[in-house]
Amino acid sequence: MSEHRLHLAEAKLAQAKARRGQPISHILMEEGRVAPTEMLGAMAEASRIGQSVPQVVVAEAIASREEVLEAQAQHFGALVLRRRDSPPDPAVIDRLPPEFCLEHGVLPWMRVGDTLLLATSRPDDFPDLLPLLPPDIGPVVMALALEADIHAEISARAGARLAEAAETWVPDEDSCRDLNRMTPRTRMLAIGAGLLCLVLLLLAPRLLFGAALLLALGSLVLAQLMKLAALAALPRRAPPVHATLPADPPLVSILVPLFREEDIAQTLVKRLSRLSYPKALLDVVLVLEAEDQLTRETLSRTRLPPWMRTIAVPPGRITTKPRALNYAYRFTRGQIVGIYDAEDAPAPDQITRVAGHFARAPAEVGCLQGILDYYNPRANWLSRCFTIEYASWFRILLPGLSRLGFVVPLGGTTVFFRRAVLEKVCGWDAHNVTEDADLGVRLARHGFRTELISSVTREEANNRFWPWIKQRSRWLKGYGITWWVHTRNPRRLWRDLGPKRFVGVQLLFLTTLVQFALAPVLWSFWLILMGLPHPLDPHLSRPLILGLTTLFLSAEAVSILIGLAALARSPHRALFAWVPTLFAYFPLGTLAIYKALWETLRNPFYWDKTQHGRSAPDRPGSDLPPEG
Structure with missing residues (x-):
């Protein structure tokens, strides 16, 4: 280190010590950075939520981070280090992982002489840190730096290694990353299954068709029974839960993955600014891909509030949402970690409800899933059906499965975790394109429960035909991959989940996949109604045809019942008349699953991105769920 740099550092340190020990609030007021009335309000808020005054002053935009940093330096008698003025010395950065x-x-x-300047963005915690340092690090003196500078330097120096760790955080036995590495055993099984189907098609087509029919009928019956069981498990009226801040409110980090989002950035900031949770306890991280210049340029023109920041994920072998989440997670410190999507509009009191629920819940409740709804249900027929489907899933099926004690496959947004739980299960599988459903199963395998909360997040219904197919094909591909990952060792899954939840996983995933894949087998019975020959004509007696007709009509009746019951629990009762049209909506899933099957063979980790911001809310304010 040069003599000039050494003397400059010592001069700045001496200047910082001139006001050592003075309260930071006094320093900010004496320097005219904060008006006394504003400081009184900040001090009252800090006392209410149990946080430091500097944290509140920054979060509420009363003073800038730089101004507070200078005041902290005077209070602690410490040197301020800035990356742009005095970059860290590469020779000492690696002294700590x-x-x-x-x-x-x-x-x-x-180093200043033999002393290491250890920069911190949390000076109040520095004394507790000292015993954790390695004994050979030598004499240490605290210096202050912006958290953004510390993160930027770590990203520049170790970003590639952290990104690689994000891809492999989930252990091999719990990940799907070996899906495209076919072993001789799996190759022989695949070839054998294909040859068997081909031989049956050539020599015994009726046998093959009959087996497919039995499988399709069995999945249809089991799926409808599961829906009825979920509906029966729900209470008639859920008790009202008021949003109250816990006595010791936690810091909450929210990860918002963005990719090629040009039109949604400003709207996102506006919607998340409605959250009523104390801003000093809110850390919203917009997660960007390093090569996504479109979103980065858009955000550069958007003024972010102090409690919102960006993290850029370095490029890697794959580009997926779960990989980005794993990487960005390391740059957060919230006791609760939540996920929102780019187009989400959460209820203003949602984070308060989440913090309160976790405070009351036992430690085994590791995850909370909110209700997803749409703010553009009347855009067209597809958005109406999508809204009915989401209402059925989030207001009937998921809460019912949770009350029955089954595994809950998570949604990709409005989902919140205890930080310790995420560490325990090793985050998200970076290669799984439905990382949410997979994580729901892994949570259950580690002994944690997922509970549903009544708070609503509104988002945009994907209501264009081909984008809908692409989105649904990704979901179904991920469902298939998730089932395969967790069932490839059935004994271990049985041991982890127990008989009841093991059967529940098989029912939930397999009935979904089989119904969509074998739907054409069931459609073939329309040939009989049209007077055309059917492959099973010799075996179709009149009683059997009547029985099948009754079964099909019963299945439709169950779907209508679930749809009506879901809408009755939602604000979309005007869509009652559209519930019977779902018979034309669900066949679209069959197109999606064949696309998914093709992608699973060709490119299992490909993330087919859904574009947001294509459909505006039906009316002003419809993207804002009511509080309470």
Whole structure:
């Protein structure tokens, strides 16, 4: 280190010590950074939520981070280090692992003589950090730096390694990343299954068709019974839950993955700004891909509030949402970690409800799933049907399955975790295109429960034909991959889940996949109604045809019942008349599953991106769920 740099550092340190010990609030007021009335309000808020005054002052935009940093430096008598003015010394950065630095908000910056200047963005926690340092690190003096500078330096120096770790955080036995690595055994099984089907098609087509019919009918019956059981498990009226802040409210980190989002950034900031949770306890991270210049340029023109920031994920072998989440997670420190999508409009009191629910719930409740709804249900027929389907899923099936004690496959957004639980299950599988459903199963396998909360997030219904097919094919591909990952070792899955939940996983995933894949087998019975020959004509007696007709009509009746019951629990009762049209909506899933099957063979980890911002809310304010 040069003599000039050494003297400059010592001069700045001496200047910082001039006001050592003075309250930060007084320093900010004396320097004219904060008006006394504003400081009184900040101090009252800090007392209410149990946080420091500087944290509140920054979060509420009363003073800038730089102004508060200078005041902290005077209070602690510490040197301020800025990346642009005095970049960290590469020779000392590696004295501490990047994971440790991210967890504790520190970075080895430079040496002044034999003393290491250890920069921190959390000076109040520095005394507790000292015993955790390696004994051979030498004399250490605290310096102050912006968290953004610490994160930027860690990203520049260790981003590639952290990104690679994000791809492989989930252990091999729980991940699907070996799906495209066919072993001789799996190759022989695949070839054998294909040859068997081909031989049966050539020599005994009726046998093959009959087996497919039995499988399709069995899945249809089991699926409808599961829906009725979920409906029966629900209470008639859920008790009202008021949003109250817990006595010791936690810091909540919200990850919002963005990719090629040009039209949604400003709207997203506006919608998340409605959240009523204390801003000093809210850390919203917009997660970007490093090569996504479109979104980065859009955000550069958007003024972000102090409690919102961006993290860029370095490029890697794959580009998926779960990989981005794993990477960005390391740059957060919230005791609760939540996920929102780019187009989400959560209820203003949602985070308060989540924090309160976790405070009351036992430790085994590791995850909370909110209700997803749409703000553009009347855009067209497809959006109406999608809204009915979502109402059925989030207001009937998921809460019913949860009350029955089955595994809950999570939605990709409005889902919240205890931080310790995410660490326990090793985050998201970076290669799974339905990382949410997979994580729901892994949570259950580790002994954690997922509970449903009544808070609603509105989002945009994907209501264009081909984008809908692409989105649904990704979901179905992920469902198939998730089932395969967790069932490839059935004994272990049985041991982890127990008989009841093991059967539940098979029912939930297999009935979904089989129904869509073998739907054409059931459609073939329309040939009989049209007076055309059917492959099973010799075996179709009149009583059998009547029985099948009764079964099909009963299945439709169950679907209508579930749709009506779901809408009755939602604000979309005007869609009652559209419920019978679902018979024409669900066949679209069959097109999607064949696309999914082709992609599973060709490119199982391909993430078919859904574009947001294509359909506006039906009316002003319809993207804002009511509080309470």
